[in-house]
Amino acid sequence: MTRVGSNTIERLARLGFGARGAVYCIVGGLALLAAIGWGGSTGDSESAIRWVFLGPFGAILVGLIALGLFGFSLWRFVESITDADRHGTNAKGLAVRAAHFGSGIVAAGLGFTAASLALGLGRRASGGDGMQDWTAWLLARPFGPWLVGAIGLGIVAGGIAFLFKAAKGDVTDRLALDAAHCRWVKPLGQFGYGARGIAFLIIGGLVMVAAWYQASSEVKGLAGAFSTLRSQPYGSILLGIVAAGHLAFGIFGLIQARYRHIDAPDLDETDDAVMRAVRSLN
Incomplete structure (x- = not known):
């Protein structure tokens, strides 16, 4: 079993994996309930966060989710730039690192949405797609x-x-x-x-x-993907399978939060790690 270290970025990354996992547990769980006709909804990650916000202690929980998503975003940026996961500088490695950087951008955007809700700046339902x-x-x-x-x-x-x-x-x-x-x-x-x-x-x-x-x-987005599945022949079954898979992805994220190997430079070492990564590309 791995230990949870004292590295600041590592702690934020673990909180981030946990927050992302919790969001996908809600997304998948609600979609699964919709597939089997027990209520629920086929929404996306933002819908899941808004669902949490409307529940008990919603602002506090959404604030924690926002913090976690910012932590996950920071880890993705640091990991992709410094190659902390050692994907390398070949074509495949650079493609993976670029994808991780993109996921960091997405997580940051979702984090801002969650933070605005927690601070009372975005309580109205989203006005557009x-x-x-x-x-x-x-x-x-x-x-x-x-x-x-x-x-x-x-x-x-x-x-x-x-x-x-x-x-x-x-x-x-x-x-x-x-x-x-x-x-x-x-x-x-x-x-x-x-x-x-x-x-x-x-x-x-x-x-x-x-x-x-x-x-x-x-x-x-994801809500549209769920709706597309539901509109197909045997749509409820297809939706149920994919929804259950997203629930599984969320649970897997919670496991990653505790047991994933994270070899992150600490905050005071990040600048040096970035410079070493840049030199390795030249």
């Missing part, structure tokens, strides 16, 4: 459809990477767990990564359709 807004803005720019198409292709590539990771079965490589625990944690992680991969394929495909037709209304 953020993905549709930025897609509409981008489509209006020169070469906008090509840029939107490239983003959609990147999301699809991320989905394929998730599916490949699930099939390869190396999801527990960075966990400090013995073989007995990995025996049940590994399929849990594979199921979660597979579900995320399917969602990414749908989301990326819809973004590419938006680029083709130059219509931002075609863009849907």
